Amino acid sequence: MPLHADEDLAVILGPSAAPVRAQPAGRPDIAELVLAPWRELAGDRMRRGRS
Secondary structure, rough: OOOOOOOOOOOOOOOOOHHHOOOOOOOOOHHHHHHHHHHHHHHHHOOOOOO
């Protein structure tokens, strides 16, 4: 599958985003499910960060 993202794509999730809420609620499975489309789009260029 071709990727549609390049190094200029940035996705920033805030505290109310579903994957962010799912982790502390003990639902990492939901977090992964919600992030799957973004992983597919960005491929191995997706990274997790914290500021």
